[in-house]
Amino acid sequence: MSPWLIGFAVFFLYPLLSTLYFSFTRYDGFRQPAFNGLDNWSYVFTDYPLFWPAMRNTLWLVLVMVTCRVAFGLGIGLLITKIKTGAGVFRTLFYLPYLAPPVAATLAFVFLLNPGTGPVATLLEAVGLPSPGWFTDADWSKPGLTALALWGVGDLMVIFMAALLDVPKEQYEAAELDGAGAWARFRHITLPNIAPIIMFAVVTGVIQAMQYYAQPLVAGKVAAGVIGGSGQQFEPGYPDKSTLTLPQLVYNLGFQRFDYGTACVVALVLFSLSMAFTALLMRRRGGLIGADR
Amino acid sequence: MPRTGRLTTATAVLAAISALATACTGQGADTASDDPKADVTLTFWHGWSAPGEAKAIEDNIARFEKAHPNIKVQVTGNMTDDKINQALRAGGDKAPDVVSSFTTDSVGKFCNSRAFADLNPFLAKSGMDKTKVFPKTLLEYTEFEGNQCTLPLLHDAYGLVYDKTAFAAAGITEPPKTWSQFAEVAQKLTTPKGDSYERVGLMPTFHGYETTPMRLAAQWSPTYFTPDGRSGLAADPAFAKMLTAQKDLVGKLGGYEKLERFRSTFGDEWSSEHPFHTGQVVMQIDGEWRAAMAKEAGVTFEIGTAPLPVPDEQAADYGKGYLSGTIMGIAAGSRKQNAAWELVKYMTTDTEAVVAFANAIHNIPSTFAALESPDLQVTPESKTFLDIARHPKSSTTPAKADGGTYQLTFTDFAYAVEKGDVGDIPAGLAKTDRQIDTDIAKAK
Numbered sequence: 001m002s003p004w005l006i007g008f009a010v011f012f013l014y015p016l017l018s019t020l021y022f023s024f025t026r027y028d029g030f031r032q033p034a035f036n037g038l039d040n041w042s043y044v045f046t047d048y049p050l051f052w053p054a055m056r057n058t059l060w061l062v063l064v065m066v067t068c069r070v071a072f073g074l075g076i077g078l079l080i081t082k083i084k085t086g087a088g089v090f091r092t093l094f095y096l097p098y099l100a101p102p103v104a105a106t107l108a109f110v111f112l113l114n115p116g117t118g119p120v121a122t123l124l125e126a127v128g129l130p131s132p133g134w135f136t137d138a139d140w141s142k143p144g145l146t147a148l149a150l151w152g153v154g155d156l157m158v159i160f161m162a163a164l165l166d167v168p169k170e171q172y173e174a175a176e177l178d179g180a181g182a183w184a185r186f187r188h189i190t191l192p193n194i195a196p197i198i199m200f201a202v203v204t205g206v207i208q209a210m211q212y213y214a215q216p217l218v219a220g221k222v223a224a225g226v227i228g229g230s231g232q233q234f235e236p237g238y239p240d241k242s243t244l245t246l247p248q249l250v251y252n253l254g255f256q257r258f259d260y261g262t263a264c265v266v267a268l269v270l271f272s273l274s275m276a277f278t279a280l281l282m283r284r285r286g287g288l289i290g291a292d293r
Numbered sequence: 294m295p296r297t298g299r300l301t302t303a304t305a306v307l308a309a310i311s312a313l314a315t316a317c318t319g320q321g322a323d324t325a326s327d328d329p330k331a332d333v334t335l336t337f338w339h340g341w342s343a344p345g346e347a348k349a350i351e352d353n354i355a356r357f358e359k360a361h362p363n364i365k366v367q368v369t370g371n372m373t374d375d376k377i378n379q380a381l382r383a384g385g386d387k388a389p390d391v392v393s394s395f396t397t398d399s400v401g402k403f404c405n406s407r408a409f410a411d412l413n414p415f416l417a418k419s420g421m422d423k424t425k426v427f428p429k430t431l432l433e434y435t436e437f438e439g440n441q442c443t444l445p446l447l448h449d450a451y452g453l454v455y456d457k458t459a460f461a462a463a464g465i466t467e468p469p470k471t472w473s474q475f476a477e478v479a480q481k482l483t484t485p486k487g488d489s490y491e492r493v494g495l496m497p498t499f500h501g502y503e504t505t506p507m508r509l510a511a512q513w514s515p516t517y518f519t520p521d522g523r524s525g526l527a528a529d530p531a532f533a534k535m536l537t538a539q540k541d542l543v544g545k546l547g548g549y550e551k552l553e554r555f556r557s558t559f560g561d562e563w564s565s566e567h568p569f570h571t572g573q574v575v576m577q578i579d580g581e582w583r584a585a586m587a588k589e590a591g592v593t594f595e596i597g598t599a600p601l602p603v604p605d606e607q608a609a610d611y612g613k614g615y616l617s618g619t620i621m622g623i624a625a626g627s628r629k630q631n632a633a634w635e636l637v638k639y640m641t642t643d644t645e646a647v648v649a650f651a652n653a654i655h656n657i658p659s660t661f662a663a664l665e666s667p668d669l670q671v672t673p674e675s676k677t678f679l680d681i682a683r684h685p686k687s688s689t690t691p692a693k694a695d696g697g698t699y700q701l702t703f704t705d706f707a708y709a710v711e712k713g714d715v716g717d718i719p720a721g722l723a724k725t726d727r728q729i730d731t732d733i734a735k736a737k
Contacts, residue, residue, distance in 0.1 A: 028405075030406040031407060047735075225559060233696075233700065240712075256378070
């Protein structure tokens, strides 16, 4: 048996199949699992009040946050490759936030965007603009998380810069001789050349967004004023379930409510969604790469 | 491979997975057979983290070890419930034998899942009548359907802590006793500043630290569940009255959005930047620890304490409040349960130990004997909370199979009410009842 097969069986197949098995059981982690048919599945889809808000938030983050991150990363990459002097400084400045630990970065962002005391609010008020509630306002919490994700876009910027610098210069020269403008060069030369990298960024971005856990949890907890201590329970998602994501539900159900069966259902939904998105993107990939060939 | 062969292999793989999966589940021992006189080392996990609190625990353990020379205790502090849950589930040598948790709401879950051992047999073996040792309310939140899987280790009473100096400046001579007085005083003490506040008389929103719906509801003496065990939020008018009063109070103090924006400027609840310390809030709904913490933070104003106001129609019951506290139990998977019981018994029932611990961390003692002990250090502030704890109409939230999930469901609804998102409170409560019943049935 090949080592790959052993790794696949132990680290992927067994966890997946056991998750599937537990999803059909009533299992609290202490007593033996007891088969309960489709109870957990029907509970998740029909009776669990946090599932659909978490699903909507997760999909919002997948669609909006990933799109913004890829577009912003590509934009910054393009700008820095065009800069003649000081590119190294800008590259460092944009890359540094990516190195900040997620929890620390989130804490900093909640502080910066605090509607009452944050520097961003002070700045906006100074120029006569209203300051949104950000992490205390359900309409602004996900845009706030998106802003946090854009702040840490350094990883994508570096990948895109490498891809952009790999595009053959002769193609640009030929296009210029043919009278192509900047947009036409980007549309017909840059984009097709870096399409595989865009696809990589989108697929990994989607998977990351599906697993988005620490940042929304920390942002919600800090904004709600719940740091812990007095034995109060905390349900993630503040404000108004707007920062609730599917991975938070998996943790909450399994490790806090002792309901591993239902947690496994949510985990499988998350897995299926990731697979579906990836399959869809891989199918679209051919079209994207071949668009201009 | 032929089709039948593949099918056989697949079946075998699934069977193996099932066997593996079930083999990984912890099994708690129901009987204790270890010799409590034998030399043994116990592992004890607790959640306290402040240096003073940790020292108080160590002092208690030192006294215990002196009285039980054969038992050594390895203490690990600053343990969260999540870590405790995982350790109990995993079991093994590294798992704790004895655990204490701040989350009273978890008791039903701990008992229902048999994560903790039932202490009734141990109490019987020690010849102890728990009803003569612990107040009734404390027994209510430490047991579940007859399974006494935890015991109270000190407890908390919730009341009102207020800035006496600000009261005097506003010409208010005594703390509010009824809800209408409460709303009036809160408004009087609120100072607007632009589109925000310089200070609020009270931060009424349910995100205001200890201001939870359950603590407010206790002032209406509610009944959470009907005799047949179904959720009774809609059946008991207390809940609708409390929520209506809360919505009204939030409106009177400026509205939800404005208050929440102001709340977002508050410092951490457990730091010296607490809004009560900084003067942003004049009245704070809190536990017995707040007055001592405010003094430690060096506040310059005079601190007053009082019970939480009661609804106008229940003025005669003034003095009651919500009770909860720290719980202590023995891991069901522990192989040293008799020795562990000696530690639990000492920490929770030994008067000297309970009083010393209560004095050290400014909590309320959890036994009748300790409450009456002459060694108990009583300050004017702590006396208020002792009186709340002794009040016959003080109440707690019942333990349920789903832990505190039913409280979170109720809290979610309460958030929507105070925001103004709920037009029909009774209908909303009925819907919340259905959700709670579904969740509890599932947990059972």
